[in-house]
Amino acid sequence: MNETVGISGVGLIGPWGTELSSLRTIRRPLPGSVNLVDTVPPVEGVAKNDMRRMSKLTKFSLFAARRAMAAANRYSDRTGLFVGLTHGPTTHMVEFHDFLFDYGPDMASPNSFSNGVTNAPLSSISALLKMTYGGTTIMGYENNGCNVLSYCARAISASHYEACLAGSSEEYAPVVHDAYKACGWLGSAAPGHLPWPHPGQGTGLGVSEGSAFFVLEPLSTFTDKKPLCLFAPVDLDEYRGGADAVISCASAGPHDGYELAALHRIATAGGEKPAILFTKPLFGETFGLGAMLSCLVACDMVANGARYPAFPIHPEIAPLFEPQAKGPASSVLVVAAGRDGQVSAGLFSAPERFGAL
Amino acid sequence: MGIVSALGAGVRAHLDALVNARSGLAPQMLFEEKDKREFICGMVPHDVLPHTIEETAANRASLLFDMACKEALGQAGIRGGCGADVIVGTTAGNFHGGTLFYKQKRSGGTPDRNLVAGFLPSAVADFAASENRLTGRRLTLSSACASGTTAIGHAFRMIQDGRSSMICAGGAEALCPFLAAGFNSLRLLSRNPCKPFDAARDGLNLGEGAAALVLENAESARVRGAKTLAYVNGFGEALEAFHHTKSNPDGSGISAALLKAIDSASWPANSLDHVHLHGTATVFNDLSEYNAVKAVFGSRLADLPVCSTKSMTGHTLGGAGAISAVFAVLSLSAGIVPPTLNHQTLDPQFAELSISATPRARRIARAATTSLGFGGEVACLLFEKAPL
Numbered sequence: 169m170n171e172t173v174g175i176s177g178v179g180l181i182g183p184w185g186t187e188l189s190s191l192r193t194i195r196r197p198l199p200g201s202v203n204l205v206d207t208v209p210p211v212e213g214v215a216k217n218d219m220r221r222m223s224k225l226t227k228f229s230l231f232a233a234r235r236a237m238a239a240a241n242r243y244s245d246r247t248g249l250f251v252g253l254t255h256g257p258t259t260h261m262v263e264f265h266d267f268l269f270d271y272g273p274d275m276a277s278p279n280s281f282s283n284g285v286t287n288a289p290l291s292s293i294s295a296l297l298k299m300t301y302g303g304t305t306i307m308g309y310e311n312n313g314c315n316v317l318s319y320c321a322r323a324i325s326a327s328h329y330e331a332c333l334a335g336s337s338e339e340y341a342p343v344v345h346d347a348y349k350a351c352g353w354l355g356s357a358a359p360g361h362l363p364w365p366h367p368g369q370g371t372g373l374g375v376s377e378g379s380a381f382f383v384l385e386p387l388s389t390f391t392d393k394k395p396l397c398l399f400a401p402v403d404l405d406e407y408r409g410g411a412d413a414v415i416s417c418a419s420a421g422p423h424d425g426y427e428l429a430a431l432h433r434i435a436t437a438g439g440e441k442p443a444i445l446f447t448k449p450l451f452g453e454t455f456g457l458g459a460m461l462s463c464l465v466a467c468d469m470v471a472n473g474a475r476y477p478a479f480p481i482h483p484e485i486a487p488l489f490e491p492q493a494k495g496p497a498s499s500v501l502v503v504a505a506g507r508d509g510q511v512s513a514g515l516f517s518a519p520e521r522f523g524a525l
Numbered sequence: 526m527g528i529v530s531a532l533g534a535g536v537r538a539h540l541d542a543l544v545n546a547r548s549g550l551a552p553q554m555l556f557e558e559k560d561k562r563e564f565i566c567g568m569v570p571h572d573v574l575p576h577t578i579e580e581t582a583a584n585r586a587s588l589l590f591d592m593a594c595k596e597a598l599g600q601a602g603i604r605g606g607c608g609a610d611v612i613v614g615t616t617a618g619n620f621h622g623g624t625l626f627y628k629q630k631r632s633g634g635t636p637d638r639n640l641v642a643g644f645l646p647s648a649v650a651d652f653a654a655s656e657n658r659l660t661g662r663r664l665t666l667s668s669a670c671a672s673g674t675t676a677i678g679h680a681f682r683m684i685q686d687g688r689s690s691m692i693c694a695g696g697a698e699a700l701c702p703f704l705a706a707g708f709n710s711l712r713l714l715s716r717n718p719c720k721p722f723d724a725a726r727d728g729l730n731l732g733e734g735a736a737a738l739v740l741e742n743a744e745s746a747r748v749r750g751a752k753t754l755a756y757v758n759g760f761g762e763a764l765e766a767f768h769h770t771k772s773n774p775d776g777s778g779i780s781a782a783l784l785k786a787i788d789s790a791s792w793p794a795n796s797l798d799h800v801h802l803h804g805t806a807t808v809f810n811d812l813s814e815y816n817a818v819k820a821v822f823g824s825r826l827a828d829l830p831v832c833s834t835k836s837m838t839g840h841t842l843g844g845a846g847a848i849s850a851v852f853a854v855l856s857l858s859a860g861i862v863p864p865t866l867n868h869q870t871l872d873p874q875f876a877e878l879s880i881s882a883t884p885r886a887r888r889i890a891r892a893a894t895t896s897l898g899f900g901g902e903v904a905c906l907l908f909e910k911a912p913l
Contacts, residue, residue, distance in 0.1 A: 265703070269628065269631065272560040273710070276706045276709070278712075278770075281707035282707075282711070282770045282899065286616060286617075286669075287668060287898070291900025295767065297766075300766050301763070301764070302763055302764060303764065304902070306664065306666060306667075307645070307646040307647050307665040309647060323682070343626075343627055347626060350636055351638050351641050508647065
């Protein structure tokens with residue numbers, strides 16, 4: 169079954185901005201730094217009072233989802249809605265627990281609870297955009313963003329949805345940061361793994377937050393306009409090479425061993441030696457969102473010919489890849505491994521390939 | 526299939542409870558220290574899974590789901606080491622671990638780093654896959670209280686589409702302070718045993734538990750020589766786009782999901798013999814569901830036996846849809862409509878609802894289950910009796 173779909177719209181928000189082009193100008197964060205979104209711009213259709221009650225995670229999601237749907241400029245009653253998360257609305261959960269521990273259950277805030285449940289971002293998007301067809305929140309680890317896109321592409325190919333709005337979000341919460349630091353997975357003292365973003369300065373990545381959404385549609389719907397780019401889920405066991413560039417979502421987390429194995433598999437799949445790009449040194453660690461942001465970078469590369477900075481590569485994989493793309497990439501493979509060993513991959517292709525499909 | 530709830534562990538215990546109209550609800554002290562107070566809850570019995578030991582509190586949802594998976598895989602004749610996928614629905618997973626971590630951090634101590642690895646919802650599927658050596662994909666879905674049904678529904682689609690050959694799918698939830706205090710803050714908890722669809726219903730009783738179903742392509746099950754317990758024939762979903770915590774009283778989301786499920790099975794609506802309702806016994810939930818089934822089944826509703834088993838297990842949130850699925854399959858095989866315990870006086874608004882506090886013997890060939898979750902997430906499944 170051909171599982172290729174077209175990307176017709178994207179939306180994003182992060183400390184770096186709200187436009188796809190803003191990703192290209194990100195300044196490399198310092199080791200262990202925390203980069204936060206200053207303010208979420210107003211979201212059309214959401215009252216200020218409602219925005220105030222929402223978690224950052226929900227605000228990010230609403231903003232990026234609305235942008236993506238507006239960019240796609242297309243609405244189907246049969247559009248599925250999928251949100252990929254790793255942690256959920258943590259700050260609201262913390263607030264809820266603070267009230268619970270300090271003042272007892274009768275003072276625990278119903279607003280913090282209802283806005284702190286895992287599917288609050290999805291239900292808020294559904295209510296704002298009047299999306300009623302169906303969908304769910306997919307929980308996962310560092311590969312989740314790419315996994316959600318692949319899941320939606322396959323569901324569209326099987327005709328379960330006419331289109332999908334699919335995204336991923338992450339909000340910074342000190343308790344999560346502390347938890348991962350306790351495990352030695354984050355912070356400036358964390359060990360360096362595949363990318364070496366800061367040789368000689370400590371190697372741990374910073375953390376960040378934001379949201380990214382895509383609108384996916386079947387190729388058959390693109391009769392009056394071109395998609396931004398094409399996306400196809402990839403099973404690495406069946407991958408035979410051919411991508412101009414590979415984006416790896418490795419960072420300094422426990423998933424890097426799986427990422428390394430996946431990169432070895434890609435490098436030995438055949439075809440010419442692709443360039444490799446690590447995106448997490450740019451964004452910092454954003455867990456499941458990181459893979460979705462990597463997909464945005466891939467989309468920008470093939471749709472707009474965008475170039476992104478390369479970073480020094482770990483000596484173990486340096487011989488397997490080109491350190492930098494020689495020219496604009498027309499196909500980019502995104503690979504992301506989770507800490508549970510699951511690997512997701514997807515191929516982004518330039519829309520010029522549309523006619524050949 | 527496998528199941529664990531306040532009624533005990535195992536399909537046999539649940540069939541026994543269904544036949545004998547036995548409830549697992551009991552008074553339980555919720556919250557801690559000075560805030561302790563008694564609520565009616567559906568806790569898994571202490572002899573099945575101790576609930577005072579911290580190490581089981583931190584990964585309780587994983588332990589419950591693993592118990593259900595082990596029973597389901599055993600019944601299906603699946604040995605470990607197979608490539609089956611695992612799909613689980615849960616709302617909070619092992620969130621108690623997160624609560625314990627935060628409590629330790631607030632008190633100035635050094636938080637236990639082991640709590641970090643397990644408290645994310647995805648850990649529930651990971652644990653079951655690891656314990657049962659299931660080497661396929663793992664997927665964790667969170668559709669609030671519709672999570673279990675959503676997980677089975679997506680598993681059904683993956684089998685149907687040829688994307689998977691075998692999936693252990695279900696739902697799990699463990700009672701934890703976050704959930705108990707959250708539902709308490711919304712004033713949704715009843716101090717009495719819940720009374721679904723009753724005129725005097727005044728809220729829900731929380732519960733915990735897990736259920737798992739082994740889904741596989743019917744042909745491959747036949748070739749493998751496996752006994753098919755029932756067929757999953759349809760799945761429907763909808764988003765109400767209405768409110769964070771209230772269901773739409775007009776029931777339009779539920780009826781849309783039910784009609785989609787019926788459409789996906791290519792069944793006429795009048796061919797259903799039984800509907801296992803979500804039936805939490807809150808004022809709004811039951812009204813929404815009634816309006817939905819009234820819209821779908823019309824005048825036939827009075828002859829269509831329905832039930833809610835929340836008065837036996839409590840509301841097991843992310844586990845509820847999977848537990849309903851096991852009950853629905855038992856209804857098909859045993860020919861029994863489960864009792865809706867504590868139901869005494871039908872709310873006059875629901876005049877056409879065929880519901881009873883006692884089990885009813887019926888020939889049931891086709892059954893539906895419905896699930897509603899916070900945020901207006903709705904999901905329905907259709908099951909058909911397998912030939913003997």
